[in-house]
Amino acid sequence: MARRPAKAPAKKANAKKAAAKKAASRKGAAAKGAARRASGRLADRALRQEIIETCLAMNAAGINQGSSGNISARNASGFLITPSGVDYEKMTPQQIVQVDLEGGYFGEWLPSSEWRMHLDVYLGKPEAQAVVHTHATYATALSCLRREIPAFHYMIGVTGGATLRCSEYATFGTQALSNTMMTALEDRTACLLANHGMICFADTLPKSLKLAVEIETLCRQYFIACQAGQPVVLGDAEMTGVLARFKTYGLQSDELGENDALAVEAPVRRDAPRRAQKSDQKSGPKRAPKSGKKAGARKRRG
Numbered sequence: 001m002a003r004r005p006a007k008a009p010a011k012k013a014n015a016k017k018a019a020a021k022k023a024a025s026r027k028g029a030a031a032k033g034a035a036r037r038a039s040g041r042l043a044d045r046a047l048r049q050e051i052i053e054t055c056l057a058m059n060a061a062g063i064n065q066g067s068s069g070n071i072s073a074r075n076a077s078g079f080l081i082t083p084s085g086v087d088y089e090k091m092t093p094q095q096i097v098q099v100d101l102e103g104g105y106f107g108e109w110l111p112s113s114e115w116r117m118h119l120d121v122y123l124g125k126p127e128a129q130a131v132v133h134t135h136a137t138y139a140t141a142l143s144c145l146r147r148e149i150p151a152f153h154y155m156i157g158v159t160g161g162a163t164l165r166c167s168e169y170a171t172f173g174t175q176a177l178s179n180t181m182m183t184a185l186e187d188r189t190a191c192l193l194a195n196h197g198m199i200c201f202a203d204t205l206p207k208s209l210k211l212a213v214e215i216e217t218l219c220r221q222y223f224i225a226c227q228a229g230q231p232v233v234l235g236d237a238e239m240t241g242v243l244a245r246f247k248t249y250g251l252q253s254d255e256l257g258e259n260d261a262l263a264v265e266a267p268v269r270r271d272a273p274r275r276a277q278k279s280d281q282k283s284g285p286k287r288a289p290k291s292g293k294k295a296g297a298r299k300r301r302g
């Protein structure tokens with residue numbers, strides 16, 4: 001009987017300890033969950049940030065007006081796209097909108113009004129990893145003429161074909177616009193959108209932006225050439241050759257596949273490629289330079 005009061009505080013202390021342990025484990029689990037969620041967010045944070053930086057670079061390149069353009073990048077859940085009507089300078093990674101491939105979106109921010117065009121590019125072009133849509137001045141001016149840009153310059157091959165097509169007209173933000181865009185994008189990586197602007201895609205954000213700049217440059221050149229006269233258009237045979245070369249355009253020789261040909265007729269290389277030098281050092285003819293030295297030494301002696 002005398003022990004009871006002594007035991008009671010010990011029980012209390014044990015209960016306190018157990019409660020503290022439980023709370024700690026709950027805290028630990030919550031922290032682990034938060035860390036997991038944070039790392040999940042972080043994985044896309046870099047891509048979200050890259051989208052914002054591409055928007056800023058697009059405006060710095062002078063190929064877009066305000067926030068009228070929009071940019072997206074494919075990810076594991078569908079694609080990430082710029083929000084509707086937010087200044088690029090004030091845009092934060094959290095405002096970039098996740099859209100799934102069924103056309104649903106997540107979060108507080110509405111995706112760009114042109115999300116349908118981006119969605120259809122990702123659905124119809126498995127090779128597309130990033131999409132850029134802009135109202136670049138010359139591309140837009142030519143889109144108002146609703147004219148297909150012919151092969152007035154071989155660089156038109158960056159579109160993947162011998163022309164830069166212009167879509168039929170449809171109201172912005174509609175499925176009809178997306179449908180006519182997809183028709184104009186058949187076998188192409190870029191097209192003009194009638195009375196609207198241009199759209200293009202590539203396998204990375206930097207490459208998509210580079211392509212958008214190239215398309216605007218071509219439109220400017222074509223526009224200026226047309227002011228001076230009637231540009232001479234390159235023939236189909238010439239453009240077939242150009243397009244074959246474009247497959248390896250910009251690649252270095254070590255990036256080529258077995259059956260690829262270089263886009264440029266390269267001059268003869270005078271020095272030995274590094275890789276060949278390394279493999280020479282690893283295999284047989286190690287002695288050659290030594291004996292050469294000796295031979296030279298002998299010569300000097302003699």
Ligand SMILES: [Zn+2]
Pocket residue numbers: 068069114133134135172196197
């Ligand atoms: Zn637009």
